Amino acid sequence: MISYILKRAMQSVVVLFAVGLVAFGMFRFVGDPIDNLLGQERTEADVERLRELLGLNDPFVVQYWNFLSGAFQGDMGVSYRQGRPALEIILERLPATLELAMVSAALAMVMGILLGIYTAINRKGFITTTILTTSLIGVSLPTFLIGILLIYVFAVEFGILPSFGRGEVVDLGWWKTGLLTWSGIKALILPAITLGLYQMTLIMRLVRSEMSEILKQDYIRFARARGLTEKTINFRHAVKNTLIPVITVAGLQIGSIIAFSIITETVFQWPGVGLLFIDSVQFVDIPVMASYLMMISVMFVGINFIVDMLYLAIDPRLRDGKED
Amino acid sequence: MAMLKRIIDSDLFWSFRQSPVAMISAFVALLLMLSAVFAPLIAPHNPFDPASLNLMNGFSKPMEPNQFTQDVFLFGTDDQGRDVFSTILHGMRISLFVGFAAVLFAMVIGVVAGLVAGYVGGRTDAFIMRIADIQLTFPSILVAMLIFGIAKGFTPVDMRDQVAIWVLIISIGLSDWVQFARVVRGAALVEKKKEYVEAAALVGRKPTAIIFLHILPNVLSPVLVIATISLALAIIAEATLSFLGIGAPPTEPSLGTLIRIGQGYLFSGEWWILFFPAVTLLLLALSVNLLGDWLRDALNPKLDD
Numbered sequence: 299m300i301s302y303i304l305k306r307a308m309q310s311v312v313v314l315f316a317v318g319l320v321a322f323g324m325f326r327f328v329g330d331p332i333d334n335l336l337g338q339e340r341t342e343a344d345v346e347r348l349r350e351l352l353g354l355n356d357p358f359v360v361q362y363w364n365f366l367s368g369a370f371q372g373d374m375g376v377s378y379r380q381g382r383p384a385l386e387i388i389l390e391r392l393p394a395t396l397e398l399a400m401v402s403a404a405l406a407m408v409m410g411i412l413l414g415i416y417t418a419i420n421r422k423g424f425i426t427t428t429i430l431t432t433s434l435i436g437v438s439l440p441t442f443l444i445g446i447l448l449i450y451v452f453a454v455e456f457g458i459l460p461s462f463g464r465g466e467v468v469d470l471g472w473w474k475t476g477l478l479t480w481s482g483i484k485a486l487i488l489p490a491i492t493l494g495l496y497q498m499t500l501i502m503r504l505v506r507s508e509m510s511e512i513l514k515q516d517y518i519r520f521a522r523a524r525g526l527t528e529k530t531i532n533f534r535h536a537v538k539n540t541l542i543p544v545i546t547v548a549g550l551q552i553g554s555i556i557a558f559s560i561i562t563e564t565v566f567q568w569p570g571v572g573l574l575f576i577d578s579v580q581f582v583d584i585p586v587m588a589s590y591l592m593m594i595s596v597m598f599v600g601i602n603f604i605v606d607m608l609y610l611a612i613d614p615r616l617r618d619g620k621e622d
Numbered sequence: 623m624a625m626l627k628r629i630i631d632s633d634l635f636w637s638f639r640q641s642p643v644a645m646i647s648a649f650v651a652l653l654l655m656l657s658a659v660f661a662p663l664i665a666p667h668n669p670f671d672p673a674s675l676n677l678m679n680g681f682s683k684p685m686e687p688n689q690f691t692q693d694v695f696l697f698g699t700d701d702q703g704r705d706v707f708s709t710i711l712h713g714m715r716i717s718l719f720v721g722f723a724a725v726l727f728a729m730v731i732g733v734v735a736g737l738v739a740g741y742v743g744g745r746t747d748a749f750i751m752r753i754a755d756i757q758l759t760f761p762s763i764l765v766a767m768l769i770f771g772i773a774k775g776f777t778p779v780d781m782r783d784q785v786a787i788w789v790l791i792i793s794i795g796l797s798d799w800v801q802f803a804r805v806v807r808g809a810a811l812v813e814k815k816k817e818y819v820e821a822a823a824l825v826g827r828k829p830t831a832i833i834f835l836h837i838l839p840n841v842l843s844p845v846l847v848i849a850t851i852s853l854a855l856a857i858i859a860e861a862t863l864s865f866l867g868i869g870a871p872p873t874e875p876s877l878g879t880l881i882r883i884g885q886g887y888l889f890s891g892e893w894w895i896l897f898f899p900a901v902t903l904l905l906l907a908l909s910v911n912l913l914g915d916w917l918r919d920a921l922n923p924k925l926d927d
Contacts, residue, residue: 313756328775438908440858442865443900446885454888461889557764564866565885579771579868587771598759 299610306606310599315366317595321588322365325375328584369592375585379578384585388571388593393473394464395563395570399555401486402494406555407548410498411541414505418513419532433499441558445492445565452488460485462567493562497551504547509540542612549605553598637920644916651909654902658714665708666696670873679703684894698894700883706894709880710902716876717906720790721857725849727795728856732802733845737833739803740810751807754800763859766797770868783871790869794859801848809841843921850914854907861903877903 349355356364368374374384417426436444453461465481467474476482512518513536521531560572567573571590578586629635638644657664668674679691684698684706697706739750757765770793777785813819814837822832863869864878872879877899884896 312752313759316756324772324775328772438911439904440862440907442862442881443904446881446888446896446900450888554761557761560764560767561862561866575767576866576868579767579774582771582775584775587768591768594764595760602759 302610303607306603310603313599314595317591318366318369319362321369321591322362324584324588324591325365326361328582374589374592377578377583377586379581379583379586384583384589387574387586388589391569391571391574392593393475394568395556395559395572397475397477398486398489398493398562398568398570399552399559401490402559403497403548403552403555405490406494406497406501406551409494410501410548411505411544413498414502414544415509415532415537415540417502418506418509421510429502433502436495437499441492441496441561442565444495445488445562448488448492449565459488461488464569489562489566489568492565493555493559496558497548497555500551501544501548505540505544508543509536512536512539546605546608546612549601549608553601556594556597634920638916641916641920643912644920647909647912647916650905651913654714654906654909655718657711658718661708661711661715665705665711667705667708669704669709669712677703681892684898697898698892700892700895701887706898709875710877710899713875713877713880713899714902714906716787716870716874717857717860717878717903720787720794720860720870720876721853723791724794724798724856724860725852727791728798728852729802729845729849731795732799733806733838733841735799736803736806736808737810737837737841740807741814741829741833741837747807750803754803757797757800762797762800762855763862766793766859766863767866767868769793769796770863774868783873786869786871787874790860790863793863794856797859798852798856801852802845805844805848806841809844810837813837813840847914847918847921850910850917854911854914857903857910858907861907877906 372385376382377384377387380387413429417429420426439447449461452459460481463485464476465483465485466479467476467482468478476486518531518535521535526534559568559570560575562568563570563572564576571593574586575590577583578590638648662668679693679695679699681701682693682695682699682703684696687694695705695707697710699705700709735750735754739747770789773789773792774782777789810833819832819836822836827836860869860876861878861881864876865882867882870876870879875883880899881896881903884899887893887895
């Protein structure tokens with residue numbers, strides 16, 4: 299078991315090193331850093347002095363090491379566009395994205411599980427068919443079209459919800475939150491639905507198929523034979539066993555929610571890191587792109603590791619040392 | 623003729639005839655693809671020729687005579703008097719070109735990597751599959767965005783619009799090879815143990831010949847399924863990137879670019895500039911997707927997922 303944990307931890311470290319290499323490669327080889335820092339009027343001596351100062355004459359491995367140790371201390375270079383440290387800009391924008399992602403994830407979990415249970419218990423019928431058909435369309439629609447559709451219905455036609463921005467935010471000192479004002483909450487509704495819809499369908503389908511499987515098991519038949527009510531069977535016995543795999547899968551989805559927030563943030567002009575990332579791609583702002591990549595990799599790898607550990611805690615077969 | 627008879631008599635064609643969904647999707651997909659291919663012949667206007675545009679025609683409503691010129695446009699016009707129907711046909715050309723080229727690129731990389739990993743095994747296998755695993759940690763759209771940004775950094779500023787389409791193809795292609803590689807590797811591992819491969823090795827055929835002449839033809843049916851599903855995903859990925867403004871350049875607008883432009887008119891009431899490109903994209907993606915679903919059920923190869 300310990301060897302399993304160590305193996306997974308090693309894999310995570312390898313992934314992070316690989317991503318670090320990509321980020322470093324971006325700094326080093328995409329565009330000339332000297333060109334980015336020095337203007338047109340420069341002498342050979344200036345260039346040489348700066349190369350030495352930036353360590354560009356060092357061997358590749360030394361440069362990579364310096365880059366990684368800098369990154370660990372939060373030094374990811376200065377944004378070419380804004381002239382401020384890239385990490386500072388990202389951290390400033392992070393609360394907006396995290397709030398959006400968390401609300402979407404919660405929405406996807408709650409709605410997905412509820413609808414999944416409902417459609418598993420009532421396998422046929424008008425409501426179930428409607429839910430399943432709608433979810434099929436929801437999966438086929440690209441995220442940005444769902445966003446536009448919601449804007450059209452709720453912002454243009456009915457005019458009840460804002461179509462862009464974050465509304466009023468309250469500054470808590472280290473975290474600017476939109477969850478404490480009415481306008482902030484209203485601004486959050488449409489982006490959260492857009493972002494959470496895909497994950498919601500995914501969770502719903504998973505819950506539905508898991509629960510349908512479980513309802514066919516012997517212990518459910520025995521429970522029925524004992525004369526327990528349908529309600530007790532469904533919620534005491536079936537749901538409990540359904541939720542274990544669901545929680546781990548849903549955990550993995552948090553990573554994709556953060557990545558897909560790029561699209562949602564652009565549609566709704568939500569001032570988070572995703573919008574920042576798109577801007578940085580458009581203007582080839584390498585330090586911001588690289589910092590975003592590093593930040594999101596740490597999150598992804600961290601989430602994957604935690605989910606692996608959760609599996610370990612839940613699935614006894616893994617604990618006995620039978621890996622993969 | 624013999625070829626045609628073989629196709630009509632095949633199991634695949636039979637299962638195609640049995641599925642109304644497959645026939646309708648094939649019809650819609652084919653119709654859209656053909657109209658994209660023949661866009662210059664079908665389109666009533668050339669949206670890229672400034673001489674053919676009349677600013678007076680701007681914001682014409684669909685199927686209604688323009689208030690100044692009395693010209694009628696099937697899907698209306700945009701702010702500069704460009705016929706929306708024509709821009710959609712030309713936009714679909716770009717969307718489909720990028721989609722097909724990206725899938726082809728991903729397929730070549732993925733199939734070769736999968737075959738080599740599966741047949742050679744050992745460290746080569748571990749190395750290729752580890753790269754695949756690392757890439758799979760991240761959603762492919764994010765990978766495509768990153769590759770796009772990096773590739774953009776490599777191209778000189780004045781060249782960026784000209785090569786944007788190719789950069790787009792490479793980014794989407796590179797973000798999507800893993801699916802092919804995983805499935806082909808799995809299939810190659812199975813084939814490798816079969817007697818015909820041993821026999822080929824015994825008579826002294828080179829590994830490259832065994833991989834590409836003997837194993838490859840036998841792993842093609844799962845590849846076909848993944849390619850079809852990937853095409854739908856690639857079309858959506860292209861539209862998403864172009865919608866975000868990091869894809870097709872304004873000089874060569876794809877469906878995603880058109881939707882991006884149309885979104886700007888959402889509040890001012892010119893709904894058709896957004897609506898028709900969006901519906902076209904939806905029909906295209908949905909029909910290819912349903913076709914892929916049918917193909918997966920019909921060929922029933924053992925897919926990983």
